Amino acid sequence: MFPPDGYTKAKPGQVCLLQRSLYGLKQASREWNSEFCTTFLAYGFTQSSHDHCLFIKVTNDHFLALLVYVDDVLVTGSHTEDIQHLKSHLDDLFTIKDLGFSKYFLGVELARSSQGTYLHQRKYILDIIADTGTPLTDPNHYRRLIGRLMYLNFTRPDLTFAVQQLSQFVNSPDSSHWDAALHVVRYLKGCPSTGLFYPSQSHTQLMAYSDADWGTCPDTRKSLTGYCVFLGGALISWKTKKQNTVSRSSAETEYRALTATVCELQWISYIARDLQRTKHLDIDCHIVRNQFKDGFILLRHVSTKHQLADIFTKSLGGSSFYTLLSKLSLQDFHRGLT
Numbered sequence: 001m002f003p004p005d006g007y008t009k010a011k012p013g014q015v016c017l018l019q020r021s022l023y024g025l026k027q028a029s030r031e032w033n034s035e036f037c038t039t040f041l042a043y044g045f046t047q048s049s050h051d052h053c054l055f056i057k058v059t060n061d062h063f064l065a066l067l068v069y070v071d072d073v074l075v076t077g078s079h080t081e082d083i084q085h086l087k088s089h090l091d092d093l094f095t096i097k098d099l100g101f102s103k104y105f106l107g108v109e110l111a112r113s114s115q116g117t118y119l120h121q122r123k124y125i126l127d128i129i130a131d132t133g134t135p136l137t138d139p140n141h142y143r144r145l146i147g148r149l150m151y152l153n154f155t156r157p158d159l160t161f162a163v164q165q166l167s168q169f170v171n172s173p174d175s176s177h178w179d180a181a182l183h184v185v186r187y188l189k190g191c192p193s194t195g196l197f198y199p200s201q202s203h204t205q206l207m208a209y210s211d212a213d214w215g216t217c218p219d220t221r222k223s224l225t226g227y228c229v230f231l232g233g234a235l236i237s238w239k240t241k242k243q244n245t246v247s248r249s250s251a252e253t254e255y256r257a258l259t260a261t262v263c264e265l266q267w268i269s270y271i272a273r274d275l276q277r278t279k280h281l282d283i284d285c286h287i288v289r290n291q292f293k294d295g296f297i298l299l300r301h302v303s304t305k306h307q308l309a310d311i312f313t314k315s316l317g318g319s320s321f322y323t324l325l326s327k328l329s330l331q332d333f334h335r336g337l338t
Contacts, residue, residue: 029070036068039093043086050270063276074102108155109195111333118333119155120195125188128152132185142173145181152188155195157228157238158325159184161312164224164240193334202232204277208265209302211309212243212257214250221246223253226312227261228328229268235329237264240312262291 003010004027010016037047040055045066048054055066064077064086073090077083090096102110111118128148149163162184169177206229213224222242229237241260247253291297310316311324 032071039090040066043089048271048274050267050274054271054274056274056276058276065275069106072105074105107151114200116197116199116201118195118197118331120193120333121152121155122192122195122333124148124152125192129185129189129192132182139170139173142178142181143170145185146170149181149184156188156330157196157235157328158194158311158321158330159188160238160240161226161315164242165315168242191332194330194332196235197329197331198234199232202234204232206231206265206268206272208261209307209309210254210257210261211307211313212250212253213313214247214253216313217242223247223256224313225257225260226309227257227264228308228312229261229264230329231268233329237268238312238328239264262297265297 002015041047043057044059045055045057045064048056053068055068057064062077062079062082064075064082067074073096075083075086077086087096087098091098101112104110107121107124109120109122111120128145132145146163146167149159150167153160153163162180166177166181166184208227208229210225210227212226215221216224220242222245224240225243226240227238228235239260243253243256245256247256304310305320305323308324308327311321311328316324
């Protein structure tokens with residue numbers, strides 16, 4: 001390994017002699033990422049400029065894509081023989097462990113069938129439930145629980161609004177905040193197998209719902225932005241976030257929410273372009289005026305009872321919550337797909 005920048009004692013041409021595992025060094029992640037990138041680029045991959053963890057290789061009608069997290073790699077492609085050749089090449093270089101079809105990745109469980117792919121975090125939810133049976137003794141219990149719930153948002157958009165609200169009190173939580181967090185855990189206990197379903201056959205129309213709740217924070221009077229994005233019938237992106245500045249009117253709040261939505265849509269369109277999915281990609285969503293004039297989006301009015309983004313900005317009653325939730329592509333794997 002080459003000496004790090006700023007180290008002046010090494011003579012020209014000298015390298016570091018490792019005395020312990022590379023994983024024990026602060027420089028490890030950077031060196032490993034550099035080695036991986038060099039290897040993939042030499043093999044003919046292109047690193048996405050919109051997501052640096054994504055590598056794509058396109059040759060005629062052959063397509064390969066890699067998603068890298070540290071030393072874990074997900075591989076997909078249009079031809080099985082291309083995937084096998086790549087895995088053999090990586091094994092020659094690094095001695096990899098081939099786990100076959102992905103079933104578990106970074107806490108997310110995957111199940112697939114001819115109908116589509118299902119993502120959920122049932123085991124992760126059961127671990128959370130098992131660790132929250134004791135009363136609050138210090139703030140670290142609350143902080144740990146909120147951190148785990150935030151990671152759970154990866155496959156559970158129904159938690160987004162609640163977790164956003166609870167995360168505001170991690171510095172000085174009290175018993176009422178803990179009780180509210182346990183209420184979320186009890187909700188999870190009733191549906192630990194619920195996750196996202198992605199049908200194998202679906203159109204490629206991109207549609208987004210955007211909403212805002214004006215002055216919802218009683219302390220700062222800042223508003224909430226909420227949105228969700230669908231590709232065909234599959235939910236692919238969602239968010240609840242407090243706006244950075246105080247808005248003087250509801251119109252200003254809505255405009256800021258629309259701006260956040262268009263930024264997300266633009267990023268998704270860039271990723272779709274990297275994945276060779278732009279030939280049939282249409283946009284149908286709520287967005288700001290200049291994007292409408294540029295022809296990037298199509299504006300349509302959505303009535304309140306059909307506004308799916310409400311679930312990301314408001315504390316809804318049971319009936320409204322479950323009505324909107326039924327439209328977010330969430331399915332219970334253990335109870336069967338409907």
